[in-house]
Amino acid sequence: MKIRGYYAILDATPPLLEEDAALLAAARRLLGGGPSCLQLRAKGCGARAMLHGARRLLPLCREHRVPFCVNDRLDVALAAAADAVHLGQDDLPLADALRIRGELGRGDLAIGFSTHNREQAIAAAAAGADYIGFGPIFATTSKLDPDPVVGLDALADVCRAVSVPVVAIGGVALFNVPAVAAAGASAVALISAIAGAPDPAAAGREVNAAFSFAPG
Numbered sequence: 001m002k003i004r005g006y007y008a009i010l011d012a013t014p015p016l017l018e019e020d021a022a023l024l025a026a027a028r029r030l031l032g033g034g035p036s037c038l039q040l041r042a043k044g045c046g047a048r049a050m051l052h053g054a055r056r057l058l059p060l061c062r063e064h065r066v067p068f069c070v071n072d073r074l075d076v077a078l079a080a081a082a083d084a085v086h087l088g089q090d091d092l093p094l095a096d097a098l099r100i101r102g103e104l105g106r107g108d109l110a111i112g113f114s115t116h117n118r119e120q121a122i123a124a125a126a127a128g129a130d131y132i133g134f135g136p137i138f139a140t141t142s143k144l145d146p147d148p149v150v151g152l153d154a155l156a157d158v159c160r161a162v163s164v165p166v167v168a169i170g171g172v173a174l175f176n177v178p179a180v181a182a183a184g185a186s187a188v189a190l191i192s193a194i195a196g197a198p199d200p201a202a203a204g205r206e207v208n209a210a211f212s213f214a215p216g
Contacts, residue, residue, distance in 0.1 A: 094124060137151065
């Protein structure tokens with residue numbers, strides 16, 4: 001799974017997760033921006049509701065030829081036949097996720113892992129994560145209890161230190177995407193900056209344009 005430029009996150013909480021028409025409409029707005037991945041994020045939702053949403057989104061992602069990722073839940077990602085799962089520091093440990101993937105013969109399932117400092121990033125890459133998330137780069141409002149802001153210098157340092165793709169996340173706005181790309185990130189994940197844009201598809205294309213001029 002190639003990750004480059006715009007990494008779309010569909011932040012779906014009830015009732016959106018259970019309203020098929022609204023969920024698919026929200027996904028289409030993001031997919032119109034040409035993301036390299038679409039991740040379903042549904043904090044606080046149960047596995048059944050998340051699986052329901054994932055099974056609705058997967059065919060749409062296939063239609064747009066965009067890899068589909070499930071956040072937090074390896075079980076849901078496997079049940080939905082997703083292309084990737086993204087795990088956080090408090091989710092299933094990376095080593096166990098990699099072991100389960102191997103035991104099930106799902107080597108095609110990409111596993112991303114969230115990191116918040118240099119040590120975590122290097123450890124996750126060395127352990128076998130296919131890509132890592134790193135942040136928050138700037139102050140963020142998408143989490144109730146966010147980790148400390150890391151900044152662009154730390155992002156650049158991590159990008160130099162690991163050989164896997166680094167997805168920058170946390171407080172990134174459209175105006176500072178070029179700085180994130182220049183720091184060496186492979187991609188950037190945005191939530192509020194895209195959701196709050198007058199034209200989310202155009203905003204996604206703007207993100208990709210910033211990365212088209214970046215090294216790598």
